Amino acid sequence: MIANLTFPLKVALKVRWKRGLPETEKQKIYGLALAGMTYEEKVNLCKRPEELDPAVLYGPIWPQVNAHLGRFGIKAESHEELVEQLGILRFGHRPKVGDTFCGGGSIPFEAARLGCDVYASDLNPVACMLTWGALNIIGASAERRAEIEQAQKEVAAAVDREIVALGIEHNERGDRARNFLYCLETLCPETGWMVPLTTTQIISTNHKAYAKLIPDYQNKRFEIEIITGAGQEEMEAAEKGTVQDGNLVYELDGKTYQTSIKTLRGDYKDQDKVNRNQLRQWEKSDFKPRPDDIFQERLYCIQWITKETLKKSTQETYFASVTAWDLANEKKVEEIVEKNLSTWQEKGLVPDMAIETGYNTEQPIREKGWRYWHNLFSPRQLLVNSTILKLSTLVENKLFFPRILDFNSKLTTWVGPSNRDKNNNTFSQQKLSTLFNRAERGWFFLEDILQYQSYGFSIPKINFSINCLDAFDIKNYVEIWITDPPYADAVNYEEITEFFIAWLRKNPPPPFDQWIWDSRRSLAIKGDGEDFRRGMVAAYSAMTQNMPDNGLQCVMFTHQDTSVWSDMVSIFWAAGLQVVSAWYIATETSSALKQGGYVQGTVTLLLRKRLQTASTFKQRLLPKIRKEVAAQIEAMLNLNEAASAHGESVFNDSDLQMAGYAAAMKVLTQYTEVDGRDVTALALQPRQKGQTTVVDDIVQYASEIANNLLIPDRLRAINAETWGEISGVERFYLRMLAIEQTGAGKLDNYQNFAKAFHVNYQPLMASVKPNNARLKTAQDFKPRELASGDLAGTLLSEILMAIQELLADKDPKVVMSQIRTSLDDTYFAKRPHLSAMSQYMAEMLENQRPQEAQKAQIIASRIQNEGLGG
Helix, strand or coil: CHHHCCCCCCCCCCCCCCCCCCHHHHHHHHHHHHHCCCHHHHHHHCCCHHHCCHHHHHHHHHHHHHHHHHHHCCCCCCHHHHHHHHHHHHHCCCCEEEECCCCCCHHHHHHHHCCCEEEEECCCHHHHHHHHHHHHHHCCCHHHHHHHHHHHHHHHHHHHHHHHHHCCCECCCCCEEEEEEEEEEEECCCCCCEEEECCCCEEECCCCEEEEEEEECCCCEEEEEEECCCCHHHHHHCCCCCEECCEEEEEECCEEEEEEHHHHHCCEECCCCCEECCCCCCCCCCCCCCCCCCEEEEEEEEEEECHHHCCCCCCCEEEECCCHHHHHHHHHHHHHHHHHHHHHHHHCCCCCCECCCCCCCHHHHHHHCCCEHHHHCCHHHHHHHHHHHHHCCCHHHHHHHHHHHHHCCCCCCECHHHCCCCECCHHHCCCCCCCCEEEEECHHHHHHHHCCCCCCCCCCCCCEEEECCCCCCCCCCCCEEEECCCCCCCCCHHHHCHHHHHHHCCCCCCCHHHCCCCCCHHHCCCCCHHHHHHHHHHHHHHHHHCCCCCCEEEEEECCCCHHHHHHHHHHHHHCCEEEEEEEEEECCCCCCCCCCCCCCEEEEEEEEECCCCCEECHHHHHHHHHHHHHHHHHHHHHHHHHHHHHCCCCCCHHHHHHHHHHHHHHHHCCCCEECCEEHHHHHHCCCCCCCCCHHHHHHHHHHHHHHHHCCCHHHHHHHCCHHHHCCHHHHHHHHHHHHHHCCCCCHHHHHHHHHHHCCCCHHHEEECCCCCCEECCCCCCCHHHHHCHHHCCCHHHHHHHHHHHHHCCCCHHHHHHHHHHHHHHHHHHHHHHHHHHHHHHHHHCCCCCHHHHHHHHHHHHHHHHCCCCC
């Protein structure tokens, strides 16, 4: 029986290796096990290449590599040797890779790991610091990593000694705090009671714990009792907090009171129609609310670790109400901060930097009145963070400190109700969201965040330079530029990184002291429009000027909007670059959340200097673009077909659409003159609202070609010719049905495909909520909507009206007769497409709208089974 087993094993067996089994035999078994898995399963199970010993992983390939390249004198035993030898052949020396938008440093790090010299720059000092850390900490030698790890342990131990000496994290019996839970508290205008503001009363589903509000009539406030081991009914009742749908809602003596949060804040519009409120604006000396502030902050629960299990691998914890002892510790912390705040600020141990208003930074000002960055931290957090910063003397220590800030601010949500007794980090979402109730870690729990984790990714000895500069202010000559630039709706990093800059800007150690510790928002390339285009042109022109004629640029790009692609064509044109190759890399594993209209990959563009002049006319360009786009999409569809044997398709429609744009760009950027106009002048001319350029027209043409080729897989299988016979509005509706089948409901999907199909999508939508958008069902459409407008006279409108009639229990024979009458002489020519669309809709709607699916199937079956005389 055992000899007949095959993978995947579907029997309850405990499997272990036979003693003494050779590694080669183990690898055969691994191969058999992996053979039956999808690509996604393999990715989740296997290690990344950089996690393995390069000598073991790549050792077998070098004889073949050397045999293939031996005629050039190549003899390499590692990637870094190969890169250096190839660089000498091409450039005369080891190649240098540059990235002027280095961000977190992934491109410079990977280039260095392969043996290239590196030039990295970014306008933002936080980005430069992260890149420095990638090269000097993650890429450090084993000996240096050990020194860094030891230094971090010493800092953590020193912080722990100070916290223990203050006695602010222990209770009377010696238990130690793991988490402190806080909520806001406000005065109800109806009753005059102080009421806690919580989004849920549940504290921990693991411990079945919740906060119970008990009226204190004498003080007109609520005591908060922590109940643990609660029953299911109690926990369900505790799901709702006192903050519900933007309102303060609570019950007192059997009566429910409700006041909007906007009313509590005193929201209003000033004479310039700008939103304001009555919140007091916090000052540089503020670290806690003043007694007359609208929102107070209240400690309402502590999670404790029992003293007996503190040093054990598995600790015993419990949640408890706040005691007089705990409040005394809170008071002690506040007194320490009050006494030392101004000194800490002078020394740079606590920020004194004001928050500059912006898209993201306006939120804490508007919602809480916090005007300075240190206002985003509690007294306990200010004490702990300043202590860490004071004791972090090693330059590498400074790099770990931002991670502490990320987990130790007043913007960290408590996720105990989600079965995890901890707080999330501040930037779990890339914004500055203020909270009604939150958690902060005690040092015993927070300490793990400071600990250095070694990854073992040593990089070879190479030359590297990191500069805090604008992208166009390049200081080095580079053979290969690799960039992942900002574009369109990118995150406002220049704003949210000020959260870290505020703490790090004073007394930075070398080499950080050579950088400007300011976000320099006004200089950041961001968004879209004229400033974005001109900034990008300046950056890529500078890179082009600082590379040899045989140099390369590699640009990674992910965006579906045709207008953004038009901008990118203009940018490369004006920078003197030509796209010579474009390929698509799947960068997301497939899942229900990543399917549908989500872009699952990145377009990688390879560019060279445009060394020759060439002119053409728009009409001559179009056939070339059609050919290139078709070839690109056909190649990706073939990859999808090959990948389907190992799991799901690699690329979805959004990916294919983007690849079509990239293919068009490859053709376009060959030319320096189109229709008699210089492309650089054309690229730099200011855009007028509503104006379209020759670039816009061509990119839109590429979109149309791509869309003509993007037949939904199931419709292709039913009748591949139907797609070419139907209108844009029908294509849009059928395509979005396939996306909805995956469960995706992102509004961006509908907007992007509407642009691609030239459709006004809103009349077709039942909901346009950002993350819950959906098409109208047959029942949602009113008869006049199907009889007029874009849908009028389409096969889709006939099918939708027929579904409506069948849902109203009309005789199927009568319904089919109405379709034949409506289509008249065209019925028999359109009959195959009517059948294909009905069959397709029946399959797409099967799970979401089974009743409509059944009626669509009736239509398809009737058409398929009718005789010519029927």
